[in-house]
Amino acid sequence: MMPLWDSDALRAATGGTVPDGVAVTGISIDTRSLRPGDLFVALRDARDGHDFVLAAFAAGAACALVDRNVAGGPTLRVTDTLQGLTDLGAAGRARAGARVVAVTGSVGKTSTKEMLAAGLTACGPTHASVASFNNHWGVPVTLARMPADAAFAVIEIGMNTRGEIAPLSRLAHPDVVMITTIAPAHLGRLGSMEAIAEEKADILAGLAPDGTAVFPADNEWSPLLRRRAEAAGARLLTFGESVDADARLTEWTGGADTQSFRALIFGADLHVTLPVPGRHMGLNALAAIVAAGALGADPARFAAGLAAFSALAGRGARVVLPLPGGEALLLDESYNANTASIRAALAVLAAQPARRRIAVLGDMLELGEDAPVMHAGLAPDAAAAADLIFSCGPEMRRLHDALPPNKRGTHAPDSAALAPIVAEALQPGDVILVKGSLGSRMSAVVRALQTVQGAAA
Incomplete structure (x- = not known):
C-alpha cells in the first residue's frame, strides 16, 4: 500500500x-x-x-x-496533539486536488453524506467521512486520511453549540456546501431556531471563492439562508417541492422499502430510484444530486450510483428478526431524534405492511423549555402511524399521557427498563420502530430485540 x-x-x-x-x-x-x-x-x-x-x-x-x-x-x-491533528488535516486538504462538498443540517447529515459518497463513487475516486466523524477531531481525521488523488471528497460537519461549524468549514475549505434542513436540534443549547439557522449557515465561512451553496427551498428559515449565501457571494441552488426551487421534486412514489421520484434538475427531467423508503430520504437524495452537479459530476450517473446506498444502523437500517412462528421487522432509528426526524420515521412506519406497527420512542434531548410541548405534540402523528406506542424518559411521559388509551404501551423511566418489556411484547408480523436521542440510549432496546432474534435463531 x-x-x-x-x-x-x-x-x-x-x-x-x-x-x-x-x-x-x-x-x-x-x-x-x-x-x-x-x-x-x-x-x-x-x-x-x-x-x-x-x-x-x-x-x-x-x-x-x-x-x-x-x-x-x-x-x-x-x-499539542489536537492541534497537530488539525494541522495534518489542513495539509491533507491543501495537497488534495479533490472537489470537496461539506454537509450539515439538523436532520439527515450522515445519510446524505452516505448518498453523496455512493453517487460520487460512480463518477470518480471518492473520499468521505466515516460514521459521524463531524466534529473538531472527526473533520481533521477525515481530511488527514484523504488520498491525494481523490477526485471528490464528502465532509460531514456537525455542532452541539454556537461557534463550532465556522472553523470546521474553514478547515475543509469546500467547493460546495449543503444544508439538509433546519429543525429544533440542540434548541436547548442554542436558545432559538434563528440561532440554529445562523449556526448552520456558518458552513459558508470556508466556502471557496465562486463556490456553491445548496440549501432547502421550503424551510421556514430558507430566507435567512438565502441572505447569508448572498452576503457570502455564493452561487445559491435550492431544492425542494415548491415551484421556486432550482431542483424540484415533481412526482414521488413511496413503498415499504424503496421509492422513486421525478425531479426537474438543471433543466432536465430526472427519474431516480432509491433503495430506501421515506419522502425525507428522497429530498436528501435530491439535495445530493444538486450538490454533485455543482461539483462537476454528471447528475444522471450520480443518480444511478445511488443504487449502492443503504440506510445505516441507527439511521433507518431494516433488520429482520426471526421469531418462533415467523419474523418481525426492526426499523433501527436509535441514533438520534428531534421532532422532524421522529415524524419522518413515523411516516416510514405507517407505510409498512404489518400485523402490528409498534413505535418505541425515547426522549428528544436538548430542546429547552419547549420540550414538554414538543413531546406531547407528537401524539397525533404517533397514534396515526402506530397501533401501539412504548416510551421511556421523563419527557416522553408527556407523549404517553397525550395518546389515546388504546394506543398506549408501557412507559418506563429509561431505555434499560423498557428494553426487556418491548422484547417480551414482540410477536411475528410486527414492524417495530425504535427512535430517540443518542443520550436516551435507545440502542439498548435494539440490542434487546436482537437478543430475541439470536435466541430464536
Whole structure:
C-alpha cells in the first residue's frame, strides 16, 4: 500500500519532530479500530490517548502523534496533539486536488453524506467521512486520511453549540456546501431556531471563492439562508417541492422499502430510484444530486450510483428478526431524534405492511423549555402511524399521557427498563420502530430485540 504520509510530509504538515523512514498508511484515534500501518493520534478526551500508545504499537501502528515522551515505537512529537491533528488535516486538504462538498443540517447529515459518497463513487475516486466523524477531531481525521488523488471528497460537519461549524468549514475549505434542513436540534443549547439557522449557515465561512451553496427551498428559515449565501457571494441552488426551487421534486412514489421520484434538475427531467423508503430520504437524495452537479459530476450517473446506498444502523437500517412462528421487522432509528426526524420515521412506519406497527420512542434531548410541548405534540402523528406506542424518559411521559388509551404501551423511566418489556411484547408480523436521542440510549432496546432474534435463531 502506498504511504499516506511519510516523515518529510509529517514534519512539514505539523512542524513536529519524527525519525526518518516513517511511513503511515492511515490515521487512527482509537486502538480498537486501528489498522497496521496507521498513525495513532493520542488525543485527550475522557481518557488520555497517551495511555494507549503502547497498545497502538502492539496493534501495528507505524507511528504515534504525541505531545509528551512515550516509549514503544517511533513518534511524531508536537506541542499539542489536537492541534497537530488539525494541522495534518489542513495539509491533507491543501495537497488534495479533490472537489470537496461539506454537509450539515439538523436532520439527515450522515445519510446524505452516505448518498453523496455512493453517487460520487460512480463518477470518480471518492473520499468521505466515516460514521459521524463531524466534529473538531472527526473533520481533521477525515481530511488527514484523504488520498491525494481523490477526485471528490464528502465532509460531514456537525455542532452541539454556537461557534463550532465556522472553523470546521474553514478547515475543509469546500467547493460546495449543503444544508439538509433546519429543525429544533440542540434548541436547548442554542436558545432559538434563528440561532440554529445562523449556526448552520456558518458552513459558508470556508466556502471557496465562486463556490456553491445548496440549501432547502421550503424551510421556514430558507430566507435567512438565502441572505447569508448572498452576503457570502455564493452561487445559491435550492431544492425542494415548491415551484421556486432550482431542483424540484415533481412526482414521488413511496413503498415499504424503496421509492422513486421525478425531479426537474438543471433543466432536465430526472427519474431516480432509491433503495430506501421515506419522502425525507428522497429530498436528501435530491439535495445530493444538486450538490454533485455543482461539483462537476454528471447528475444522471450520480443518480444511478445511488443504487449502492443503504440506510445505516441507527439511521433507518431494516433488520429482520426471526421469531418462533415467523419474523418481525426492526426499523433501527436509535441514533438520534428531534421532532422532524421522529415524524419522518413515523411516516416510514405507517407505510409498512404489518400485523402490528409498534413505535418505541425515547426522549428528544436538548430542546429547552419547549420540550414538554414538543413531546406531547407528537401524539397525533404517533397514534396515526402506530397501533401501539412504548416510551421511556421523563419527557416522553408527556407523549404517553397525550395518546389515546388504546394506543398506549408501557412507559418506563429509561431505555434499560423498557428494553426487556418491548422484547417480551414482540410477536411475528410486527414492524417495530425504535427512535430517540443518542443520550436516551435507545440502542439498548435494539440490542434487546436482537437478543430475541439470536435466541430464536
